[in-house]
Amino acid sequence: MQEVIKHVACPYCGACCDDLEVTVDDGKIIEVKNACIIGTEIYHHASREGRVGTPRRRQPDGTYKDITYEEAIDFTAKMLIKAKKPLIFGFGSTNCEGMAAAGRVAEDAGAVLDNCASICHGSSFLAIFDTGYPSCTLGEVKNRADVVIYWGSNPAHAHPRHMSRYGIFPRGFFTGKGARGRKVIVIDPRYTDTARCANQFLQVQQGHDYELFDAFRMVMHGYAADVPAIVAGVPKEKILEACDVIKAGRYVHIFFGMGLCHSDGRNHNVDIAINLVRDVNEYTKCTIMAMRGHYNIAGPGIVWAWQFGFPYCIDLTKGSVAHMNPGETSSVDLANRGEIDAFINIGTDAGAHFPIRAFEKIGGAGIPMVTIDPSVNMAATVSDVHIPVAIVGVETGGICYRMDNVPIQYRAVVKPFNGILTDEQLFDKIYERMQELKNAGIECDGTWDYATPLADVRPIKEVYQ
Amino acid sequence: MNTVTITMVKQPQLFLEADLITPDQFAGKSIEAIGAIEISEGKIKYPLASFAKIEGVSGATAAETKIVLNGDLTRVKRIGQQMTAGEIIINSNVDMYTGGWMKGGKITVNGNADSFTGIAMAGGELTINGNCQNHVGSAYRGDWRGMTGGVLRVTGNVGNDIGTFMRGGTIIVGGDAFIHVHTHGEGGTIIVKGNIQARVGGQSVKGDIFVNGKIDFMMPGYKYVEDVEKDVDGVKAVYAHYVGDLGERHPEAKGQKVFTNLYLKK
Ligand code: SF4
Numbered sequence: 001m002q003e004v005i006k007h008v009a010c011p012y013c014g015a016c017c018d019d020l021e022v023t024v025d026d027g028k029i030i031e032v033k034n035a036c037i038i039g040t041e042i043y044h045h046a047s048r049e050g051r052v053g054t055p056r057r058r059q060p061d062g063t064y065k066d067i068t069y070e071e072a073i074d075f076t077a078k079m080l081i082k083a084k085k086p087l088i089f090g091f092g093s094t095n096c097e098g099m100a101a102a103g104r105v106a107e108d109a110g111a112v113l114d115n116c117a118s119i120c121h122g123s124s125f126l127a128i129f130d131t132g133y134p135s136c137t138l139g140e141v142k143n144r145a146d147v148v149i150y151w152g153s154n155p156a157h158a159h160p161r162h163m164s165r166y167g168i169f170p171r172g173f174f175t176g177k178g179a180r181g182r183k184v185i186v187i188d189p190r191y192t193d194t195a196r197c198a199n200q201f202l203q204v205q206q207g208h209d210y211e212l213f214d215a216f217r218m219v220m221h222g223y224a225a226d227v228p229a230i231v232a233g234v235p236k237e238k239i240l241e242a243c244d245v246i247k248a249g250r251y252v253h254i255f256f257g258m259g260l261c262h263s264d265g266r267n268h269n270v271d272i273a274i275n276l277v278r279d280v281n282e283y284t285k286c287t288i289m290a291m292r293g294h295y296n297i298a299g300p301g302i303v304w305a306w307q308f309g310f311p312y313c314i315d316l317t318k319g320s321v322a323h324m325n326p327g328e329t330s331s332v333d334l335a336n337r338g339e340i341d342a343f344i345n346i347g348t349d350a351g352a353h354f355p356i357r358a359f360e361k362i363g364g365a366g367i368p369m370v371t372i373d374p375s376v377n378m379a380a381t382v383s384d385v386h387i388p389v390a391i392v393g394v395e396t397g398g399i400c401y402r403m404d405n406v407p408i409q410y411r412a413v414v415k416p417f418n419g420i421l422t423d424e425q426l427f428d429k430i431y432e433r434m435q436e437l438k439n440a441g442i443e444c445d446g447t448w449d450y451a452t453p454l455a456d457v458r459p460i461k462e463v464y465q
Numbered sequence: 466m467n468t469v470t471i472t473m474v475k476q477p478q479l480f481l482e483a484d485l486i487t488p489d490q491f492a493g494k495s496i497e498a499i500g501a502i503e504i505s506e507g508k509i510k511y512p513l514a515s516f517a518k519i520e521g522v523s524g525a526t527a528a529e530t531k532i533v534l535n536g537d538l539t540r541v542k543r544i545g546q547q548m549t550a551g552e553i554i555i556n557s558n559v560d561m562y563t564g565g566w567m568k569g570g571k572i573t574v575n576g577n578a579d580s581f582t583g584i585a586m587a588g589g590e591l592t593i594n595g596n597c598q599n600h601v602g603s604a605y606r607g608d609w610r611g612m613t614g615g616v617l618r619v620t621g622n623v624g625n626d627i628g629t630f631m632r633g634g635t636i637i638v639g640g641d642a643f644i645h646v647h648t649h650g651e652g653g654t655i656i657v658k659g660n661i662q663a664r665v666g667g668q669s670v671k672g673d674i675f676v677n678g679k680i681d682f683m684m685p686g687y688k689y690v691e692d693v694e695k696d697v698d699g700v701k702a703v704y705a706h707y708v709g710d711l712g713e714r715h716p717e718a719k720g721q722k723v724f725t726n727l728y729l730k731k
Contacts (some may be wrong), residue, residue, distance in 0.1 A: 084507030085479055110508035130630075130649070148479030210664055214686045217712030223686070225709055231685045265625070265644055265664060272668060275713075317508040325606060327580055327599065328542075328561055339479050341507070444508055 002030065009410045011037040011093065014292035014403035015138075015159045015166070022413045029394075029414060036160035043394055045375065046414060052376060052388040053418030064386070069421065069429070072370075072387045076344065077433035080109035080366050081442050085317055089331045090348035090372075092116035092294040093457025094389075095398025095410060098299075098423030099303045102346065105431050106316055107307075112340065113314045114331045115300035116293070116348050122326055123261040124290045125301065125311055127270035134277050136253070136287040137404045138165075143172030144285075147249030149185045151273065152259020153291040154207060156193035162291075167255065168197055174250075183245050187212070188259060200242055201382035205233035207263045212239070219243040220279035252286040260289075289404055295393070296400035302407075330359045334420040343369045349425065351378025372426065388422050390416035399423075466532050466552070467524040469499060471517045473536030473557075477506045480560060481516065484543035488530035488551025488570060491523045499523065527551040527570070545572045548589070564591040567615065580624070583617040584633060585610070596621035597641070604630035612636070612653060628655045631672065637698055647674050650725060656698055668713050669725040675704065677730040686710035687727050695728055704728035 001303040002025045009018035017039065023031040028047055032040045055072035056064040082084050088111050091099050099115075106113040117125060141148065148167050155162035163169060172180040179197075191204040204212050215231040218224065219240065227236050237359050254277060273288060280286035292298050302312035308314050310324040313331075327333055331350070334340045334436035335358040343350075343362050351359055362369060363382040371383040380386040390396040390412075397411040416422070421429070469491055481493040483504045490678070491499055498515030513519065528550040530668070538557040545553045546562055549572045555563070558576040565584040577595035583602045598618050603626045604611030611630030622640035629645065631653040641659035650669040660678035667684050675697045687709035695704050706722035715722045 084509050120628070125605055208663075208682065210667060211682065211685055214667060214684055214710065214712040218686050221712055221714075223711040226683050226686075228690050268645055268648055268664070268667065271649075275668065279712075308533070318505070319508075341479060369586070 001025070001080075001229050005411075005413050008413060009295075009393060009400070009408050010035050010042070011295050011391070011400070011410060012039045012042050013162075014295060014297065015155075015162045016295050016400065016402040016408050017161050017165060018408055026411055027414050031447035038160065042391070043413070046391055046417065047392045048375075051374070051417055052386065053420060055385060055387045058384050067385075069387075069426075072385050073387050073426070073433050074427050074437075076370050076387070077430050077437055078423050078442060079342045079370065080105065080111060080430070081434055081437055082343075082444055083109075083111075083340075083368075084444060085334075085340050086111040086342035086344065087331060087334055087340040088112070088344040088346065089114045089118070089350060090116060090344075090346035091300045092297050092348040093392065094299075094347040094423045095265065095296060095392045095396070095400055096299045096303050097398045098347070098392070098427060099300045100307065101302055101424045101427035101431070103307045105427050105434070106314075108431060108434055110317045110319065112329055112331075112334060113304065113308075113316060114329070115304075115312050116297055116327065116353070117301065117312045117334060118330045119353055120258065120293055120297065121261055121290050122312055122330065123177065123266035124270045125254075126326060127261075127274055128266035130267070131271050131274045131278075134274065134287055135203070135404065137403065137406055138289075139406075140251075140287070141253045141289075142166045142170045142175070144174050144251040145253040146175060146248075147179060147183045147185070147246055147252040147376055148251070149187065149246075149254045150194050150198075151187045151254055151256045152261075152263075152269075153255055153257025154192040154194045154199070155255070155291065158257070158293070159291060162255075163194070163197060183249065185242055185245065194454075200238070200245065202234050202238055202242060208232035209260055209263065209269050210265050210272055210359065213269070213276055215239050216243060216246075217272070217279050220276070220282065246280055246286075247283045249284055249286075252280055252284060254286070254288040255291050256288065257291040258293075270392045292403035295402075298403060299399070302401050302405065312336050335362050338365070341367055344372065345369065345379040345383065346372040349373070349377035349379050351380075351382065372423065374420075386416075387426060388420050388427055390420055392423070395420075396422045467522045468531045468533060469496075469519065469523050470533045470535065471513075471519055473517050473538060473541075475516045476537065477516065477540055479540075481506050481534040481541045482543050483513070484540050484546040484562075486513075486532065486534070486553070486653050487546065487548040488524075488527040488532060488553070489547075489549055489589075491532060492527045492530045492551070493525055495521055496522070498518070513608040513708070515640070519656050524551070527688045539551065545570075545591075548572070558595070563593075564589070564617075567591065569615075577621070578619075580674050582619075583612065583615075583636075586612045586615045586617060588634075590615065591617045593619045593621070595619075597623045599624035599643075600626045600629070601638075602628045602631065602634070609649075609651075611649075623661065627678045628653060628656075641678065647672055647725065650674075658698075664726050666710055666725050669710050670713055670715055671723045673726045673729075675728045677702075680729065684710060686712040693728070699730075705729045705731055 008020040021033040055065045184198045185200045186195040187202045195201045212232040308322040313329040315323040315329040369383045371380040393410045395416040529597045531552040534555045542560040543562040549568045553572045555574045569589040571590045580598040602612040614634040618637045620639040625643045638657045650672040654673045656675040658677045663682035687707040707727040
């Protein structure tokens with residue numbers, strides 16, 4: 001019998017659209033309404049052919065053999081206890097319940113706990129530590145903002161419904177005219193599809209946003225006359241014009257993306273953006289928000305800040321003292337420097353997202369590796385063990401934090417494929433097994449008897465030479 | 466002054482955290498007691514003696530203790546962290562946080578040092594006869610109080626974030642720097658004898674920056690004032706004097722706004 005489930009939240013991007021209608025027939029997803037194309041796809045993934053329904057262990061010849069959950073949990077628990085500095089990285093695509101359970105495991109294991117922010121908006125966190133975060137909710141942007149700036153972000157492709165639900169087009173309480181009542185400024189090195197919706201487009205020279213922000217701040221501090229004729233490729237008149245629009249706005253909002261936090265200077269690009277917000281507040285109301293990528297990548301920041309006091313890059317190897325210093329305790333640096341001896345890739349794909357030279361140090365170094373993910377991703381293909389889990393927002397519900405740190409209740413629309421576990425159940429079982437093993441006398445002695453180096457992973461240099 | 470010599474005899478699989486290698490910790494201890502000092506590799510703690518041979522005698526106080534480190538220390542972090550007096554000589558490359566939060570005494574590294582060297586340094590002398598990576602003399606994440614005192618000298622090149630949130634002391638770089646020098650500075654002096662790519666004095670409130678080489682991309686917020694003659698690290702030369710960052714808040718003293726001074730060698 002067909003059933004239409006309403007008010008479903010989309011487990012894809014940080015816009016967390018919660019107005020989806022999913023038609024289900026006999027446990028199969030038939031149709032998804034209201035979602036954008038990428039959102040729709042995630043639901044159809046669930047019923048695709050070729051999904052993995054049981055944990056798998058890599059064999060010496062590189063093929064995979066199905067194993068039981070007990071065996072997979074035992075391998076993971078033992079690895080976490082034995083390793084001197086295991087890294088648990090990912091959490092881009094899971095719920096807060098799974099993150100909290102992983103936090104308990106990481107603390108017990110003395111692991112480094114890190115999430116995808118480390119390779120994404122982590123640098124924005126650093127800026128927020130330095131200068132604060134004068135932010136708001138997406139509802140405030142929709143209902144109040146009459147000047148919207150997208151800086152270094154391209155929601156037309158990365159968050160397809162962001163502009164229509166929050167940023168540019170919606171009619172809100174004080175913004176009854178919708179797009180006609182809003183001034184939109186886009187600042188980007190490329191003329192993006194988002195820029196096509198803008199009233200003003202400033203083409204900043206790649207990697208020079210910091211200088212452009214400085215020029216904006218000079219205007220706000222009354223030094224407009226001293227702004228050079230061209231800053232970061234943008235003519236002075238255009239900067240002054242944009243500043244006039246900003247000063248005349250009733251409520252100005254800046255959305256910033258990876259253009260800032262992943263070009264040279266990283267955190268300082270965001271830090272100066274936040275300082276510009278402070279300056280603009282001398283003239284009118286102004287707020288700022290990071291365009292977080294995944295639907296719950298804001299989640300680990302919230303959950304772990306509550307558990308450990310830090311949002312990411314948390315080194316728990318010293319027991320009760322959590323230490324955080326990205327550059328040292330960040331996943332890519334740990335991998336690059338050869339500072340970890342076990343790796344769990346959960347709810348992300350380090351194989352696809354790490355710099356290749358960092359990932360080959362994990363995949364090629366004989367470091368034991370476990371991937372926890374519903375699908376066979378690149379990291380899963382080089383892991384010792386791959387444990388499939390239920391897809392959050394499709395097969396299991398839970399709390400997820402939207403990009404503005406508003407929690408959204410996600411829900412399951414179908415049952416987990418083949419009865420697979422959720423992330424939370426899996427981590428709870430790993431925790432229980434760790435206690436059993438510790439009670440049986442297994443301890444960290446820095447020795448291995450089970451790591452199986454992959455013979456065919458060669459340094460990338462060799463492959464291309 | 467008494468000397469304790471430490472020679473690395475074994476390399477760790479990962480990295481060692483040796484924040485207890487300071488004259489303060491060694492002072493008044495026997496060689497056996499120094500050998501029992503804990504260093505950690507991930508979650509395992511080892512006695513120092515399991516990685517190094519220890520010889521000599523320590524002084525009664527930190528000020529009377531000198532530590533000489535030989536062998537390969539490339540994978541050892543946090544040497545000299547929070548030291549208050551005495552001397553450390555490292556005849557090797559070292560890893561991160563060397564001389565971090567140090568308050569006094571003297572460290573000399575005859576080799577390269579990694580990132581966070583002299584982070585939040587408050588006093589003493591830290592000399593790296595080699596190159597450094599990033600965050601030299603900078604603040605710890607989220608701390609608005611960076612380096613407050615002391616002299617940090619790097620003879621080679623450095624990366625980014627040199628003296629971020631600096632409030633006092635002096636950083637002298639013999640070679641080039643990448644980006645972000647004296648960002649958010651609230652005091653102190655930075656001298657870079659080589660070139661800097663960009664972002665010198667961004668968001669800087671006050672302090673002095675001297676650059677003997679070229680800056681590829683100047684911050685728009687710096688304004689030329691006049692040419693001046695200055696004595697920089699013992700050498701007199703004519704510099705173009707700029708003030709800024711005009712895009713940042715600035716305090717007032719005697720009815721005048723106080724700016725950061727950027728001196729660019731002519
Ligand atoms: S915009 Fe994002 S959250 Fe909304 S439907 Fe598309 S992918 Fe899902």
